[in-house]
Structure formats: structure tokens, C-alpha cells
Amino acid sequence: EARRKGTGAVELFNPSMVDDRAELVVLEAEMRRAIERNEIEVHYQPIARLADMHLAGFEALVRWRHPSMGLLAPESFLGLAEETGMIRDIGRVVLNEAGRQLGIWQRAYRSAEPAFVAVNISSAQLIEPSLLDDVKQIISREGLLRGSFKIEVTESLVMEYPERAAQILERFRELGVGLSCDDFGTGYSSLSSLRKLPFDTLKVDRSFISSEAQDHRAVVILQSIIAMGHELGLAIVAEGIENQDQVDRLGELGCDYGQGYFIGKPMSSKQVNDALAGLPYAHTSGRTAITWLWERAI
Numbered sequence: 518e519a520r521r522k523g524t525g526a527v528e529l530f531n532p533s534m535v536d537d538r539a540e541l542v543v544l545e546a547e548m549r550r551a552i553e554r555n556e557i558e559v560h561y562q563p564i565a566r567l568a569d570m571h572l573a574g575f576e577a578l579v580r581w582r583h584p585s586m587g588l589l590a591p592e593s594f595l596g597l598a599e600e601t602g603m604i605r606d607i608g609r610v611v612l613n614e615a616g617r618q619l620g621i622w623q624r625a626y627r628s629a630e631p632a633f634v635a636v637n638i639s640s641a642q643l644i645e646p647s648l649l650d651d652v653k654q655i656i657s658r659e660g661l662l663r664g665s666f667k668i669e670v671t672e673s674l675v676m677e678y679p680e681r682a683a684q685i686l687e688r689f690r691e692l693g694v695g696l697s698c699d700d701f702g703t704g705y706s707s708l709s710s711l712r713k714l715p716f717d718t719l720k721v722d723r724s725f726i727s728s729e730a731q732d733h734r735a736v737v738i739l740q741s742i743i744a745m746g747h748e749l750g751l752a753i754v755a756e757g758i759e760n761q762d763q764v765d766r767l768g769e770l771g772c773d774y775g776q777g778y779f780i781g782k783p784m785s786s787k788q789v790n791d792a793l794a795g796l797p798y799a800h801t802s803g804r805t806a807i808t809w810l811w812e813r814a815i
């Protein structure tokens with residue numbers, strides 16, 4: 518069934534709907550053309566340091582600017598991309614573009630801590646033999662600061678190939694790539710993956726942050742995740758912050774970073790540049806709680 522998302526995008530390409538192999542081939546061809554025509558875009562959602570609400574970095578989020586259907590959110594096409602293997606090509610576009618953009622920002626601005634960009638990686642991408650070299654090349658080409666280029670993986674991904682994933686993530690760590698455990702608390706084996714894999718950041722799933730999750734149990738769980746993460750030397754990012762109350766609560770709990778519509782919505786690189794230049798970007802988000810404070814490097 519076609520599902521409407523907040524962005525107005527419709528889920529058109531749910532692979533379970535596509536029972537005809539020929540249909541899949543057509544969609545695959547359309548996606549291939551999308552890459553050739555540069556319709557794959559990367560948007561950037563700001564992540565704030567909760568202590569001062571200053572901009573710390575971004576999560577890179579893929580979008581497809583479809584010629585007739587408009588801006589498509591990942592859930593409307595990533596399923597098919599994974600099914601067809603196109604995710605590897607799309608993923609490469611996202612990594613390249615995000616790395617290029619981070620290089621531009623790092624050369625143009627100084628910030629309290631090095632600005633970072635975190636890119637989501639799918640399982641098909643993670644086990645691609647060329648991934649590590651691709652990332653290595655991006656880092657040296659752009660001269661990215663150590664630890665500033667990050668990848669986000671979910672535990673379900675890691676559980677698909679536990680041994681393989683552990684080896685690959687270890688190589689990334691040696692390369693100085695930041696490793697975030699995405700959507701923490703939703704899959705199973707959360708704790709065992711934290712024990713076995715070299716993560717430096719834990720992203721707490723928004724289901725633990727939402728306004729519905731403010732009962733005593735939810736607060737205790739959140740508190741415990743933050744305390745445990747810190748004991749393990751991990752930085753904690755809270756996902757899905759939608760109001761000031763959540764900012765305050767998470768700050769009190771000692772959470773390091775926050776991400777969510779209240780802090781800033783995903784935006785194009787142009788919108789980010791406007792915001793950094795102090796230009797109005799009201800069309801992006803009515804209200805924002807982040808301070809766009811990066812100093813021009815000259």
C-alpha cells in the first residue's frame with residue numbers, strides 16, 4: 518500500500534509490492550538513470566552539542582529528486598535499492614558527496630570541535646570489498662580531520678554478518694573513521710553488539726526520547742543507557758528531539774548531543790550554507806534551537 522510520509526513522499530517502490538521481475542528491472546533502470554542524472558542528493562540534519570546548543574556536525578540523509586514525483590525520502594526507494602543491489606551505487610554517491618561537502622565546510626569554517634558528518638551505511642555496502650578503500654580515498658582527497666568522517670550502522674545490519682562486520686568496523690576504526698551505533702535500543706542484541714564492536718558513538722533511538730516516553734520506566738532506561746554509554750567511553754546522541762523540554766531533560770541526564778526537528782530539520786547544503794552565513798532559512802524549519810556558530814576560516 519502507498520504510505521504517506523511527513524515529507525509528502527509516497528512509498529512507491531516497496532519491493533514487496535513488486536512481484537514481477539520485469540517490473541523490478543524497469544525500476545532498477547530508472548534508479549540507474551537517477552544516479553547518472555544527478556538526481557540523488559544528500560541533505561544534512563544538524564546535530565547540536567547539548568551543553569551550549571552549538572552546531573557540532575550533521576547526519577547525511579539521502580534524497581531522490583525525482584523529475585515528476587519531487588523529493589523522495591529514503592524509505593520510498595531504499596527498499597528497492599537494497600533489493601536490486603543499487604544501494605551500493607547510491608551509497609557511493611552519498612559517501613562521496615558527504616565527504617566532499619565536509620571538506621568544504623572544514624576548510625571554510627573553524628568550530629570548537631572538528632565539524633563532523635555521519636553517513637548511514639547499509640549491510641550490502643558494508644560487506645563490499647571496495648568500501649574501505651573508497652572511504653580512505655575520500656578522507657585523503659578532502660584532507661578530512663581524524664574522526665570527523667563517521668559512519669552509522671544499525672545493529673540489525675551488523676547481526677546479518679557478525680564476524681565480517683566486526684572485522685570491517687575494526688579496519689574503519691584504525692582508519693580514524695567515527696563509528697556510530699544507530700537507532701540504539703530498537704533491535705535485539707543491542708548490548709552484545711556494544712560489547713563486540715568498536716563504536717565511539719551511541720545514537721539513542723527516538724522512541725526513547727519522544728513525548729510518549731516520559732514515564733518513570735522510560736526515564737530510567739534512558740538514564741541507564743547514557744550512564745552505560747559513558748562508562749564505555751561512548752559519546753551519546755539523542756535522536757528525534759522535538760521540543761525544548763526534551764532538550765532540557767536530556768541535558769540534565771548528561772546526554773552529549775541532540776538531533777531532531779526542534780534542533781533542525783534535514784536541509785540541502787545550500788540551506789546549510791545560508792544558515793551558516795546568518796541568512797534566513799525560515800522555509801526550512803519554522804523554529805530552530807541550534808546556534809549556527811562556526812567561525813569563518815578567512
Ligand code: C2E
Pocket residue numbers: 562577578579590591592595608611636637638639669699700723756757758759776777778779783
Ligand atoms: P536514521 O539513520 O535513523 O535517520 C534519522 C531519520 O529520522 C531521518 O529520516 C530524519 O529525517 C528523521 N528525523 C530526524 N529528526 C526527527 C524528529 O525530530 N522526529 C521524527 N519523527 N523524525 C526525525 P529519513 O531522512 O527519512 O531517513 C530514514 C532512514 O533512512 C534513516 O534513519 C536511515 O536508516 C536511512 N537512510 C537515510 N539516508 C541513507 C543513506 O544514505 N544510506 C542508507 N543506507 N540509509 C539511509
Ligand code: MG
Pocket residue numbers: 576637669699
Ligand atoms: Mg542514521
Ligand code: MG
Pocket residue numbers: 699700720756
Ligand atoms: Mg537513527
Ligand code: MG
Pocket residue numbers: 700
Ligand atoms: Mg532511524
